[in-house]
Amino acid sequence: MKKRAFENAVHGVFLVLGLITVGCVLLISIYLIVAGIPAIREIGLTRFLFGKTWAATAARPQYGILPFLLTSVYGTAGAIVLGVPVGFLTAVYLAKLAPKRVKGVMEAAVSLLAGIPSVVYGLVGMLILVPGIRRLFGLADGASLLAAMIVLAIMILPSIIKVSVTALEAVPAEYEDASLALGATPIETYFRVSVPAAKSGIAAAVVLGVGRAIGEAMAVMMVAGNSPNMPDSLFRSVTFLTTAIAKEMSYAGGLQKQALFSIALVLFVFIMGINVVLNVILKGGDRDAR
Numbered sequence: 001m002k003k004r005a006f007e008n009a010v011h012g013v014f015l016v017l018g019l020i021t022v023g024c025v026l027l028i029s030i031y032l033i034v035a036g037i038p039a040i041r042e043i044g045l046t047r048f049l050f051g052k053t054w055a056a057t058a059a060r061p062q063y064g065i066l067p068f069l070l071t072s073v074y075g076t077a078g079a080i081v082l083g084v085p086v087g088f089l090t091a092v093y094l095a096k097l098a099p100k101r102v103k104g105v106m107e108a109a110v111s112l113l114a115g116i117p118s119v120v121y122g123l124v125g126m127l128i129l130v131p132g133i134r135r136l137f138g139l140a141d142g143a144s145l146l147a148a149m150i151v152l153a154i155m156i157l158p159s160i161i162k163v164s165v166t167a168l169e170a171v172p173a174e175y176e177d178a179s180l181a182l183g184a185t186p187i188e189t190y191f192r193v194s195v196p197a198a199k200s201g202i203a204a205a206v207v208l209g210v211g212r213a214i215g216e217a218m219a220v221m222m223v224a225g226n227s228p229n230m231p232d233s234l235f236r237s238v239t240f241l242t243t244a245i246a247k248e249m250s251y252a253g254g255l256q257k258q259a260l261f262s263i264a265l266v267l268f269v270f271i272m273g274i275n276v277v278l279n280v281i282l283k284g285g286d287r288d289a290r
Contacts, residue, residue: 029268036265039063039258048262054228054239056248056256063259065266071145071231071238072270075220076213078149079156084206086153087160091202094161095168096190107165114158122222125151130223139235143225146234151219156209163208167201168194207275214271217242241267 040048043063051064094103125147134142171194179189195202217240225237226247239247245260245267252260 032261032265032268035258035261037262039255039262040265042255043259043262048259049266052230054244056252056259061256063255065241065244065263067228067230068239068241068244068263069266069270071224072214072241072267074231075145075148075152075224075238075240076210078145079152079213080206080210082149083153083156083209084160087157087205087209088164088202090157091161091164091168091205092190092195095165096186096194110158110161113154114162118155118216118219119222121151121155122219125219125223133235137235141225141237143223143237144233144235145224145231145238148220148224148238148240149234151223152213152216155216155219156212159208159212160205163205164198164202167198167205170201171197210274211271214267214274215242216240217246221246241270 048063048065049069050066051062052066053062053064054067055062090106094106098106126143129147129150130142130144132142133139133144133147175193175197176189179193180186184192220240221243224240224243226239226243227237228239228244229236231238241263245263248256249260
């Protein structure tokens, strides 16, 4: 009887904690909608989303966020293109090929990389990466979209590596033994058997990387240049959605402040949309596998 009562109490605690989590998401959603809709209504949805000029302090203010939106999309895509192959191949090496001593050292390094504050990434990028890009390509200023992509690619590596390693190590050994018994080489087995079997976990790692890249503000603020330009060149100074909010919120007021909340709403919807799409894809893949 006491055991049953204890189990019910634990179940109730877990239920309450789960409801608190859901409630927090709902409160954030409601607040962003309430705070962001008025500016979108006053500016106009089309002008707000597809306007190419952001001049909030001009005599005739303009609140077009298309440069910020495209910069976030391009910057995140570039970080994924640069970071996912490196993180994925590193995870395969650590999970299947690395000697125990090497694996221990590399996993400690990856954990350390995950614990470094974003401002440190930005500082290192500002002091080393930005001058390096300027000298390498003969630019007036190396703070650019390319610099932001590289910094974001490095920042998402720990999430991709750690989750992918966990997924690969969870693949039953019988799968690999059967492949080897049929004459496949170890490398063929890892990439044709282990990786497909762990695809859901690897995809989840990519999702975490995308979330980290989209939501990062401080690091990219220090290396991207923070000019509201269209991202029509890798070497142009740009502003991300997150940095647009961070750099102006401290002094914004009136419609400008409301527009910043509208940017936060767009960013929130963007991230939620990506999560929904990826979850549908993963669930569809799981159904196909069954």
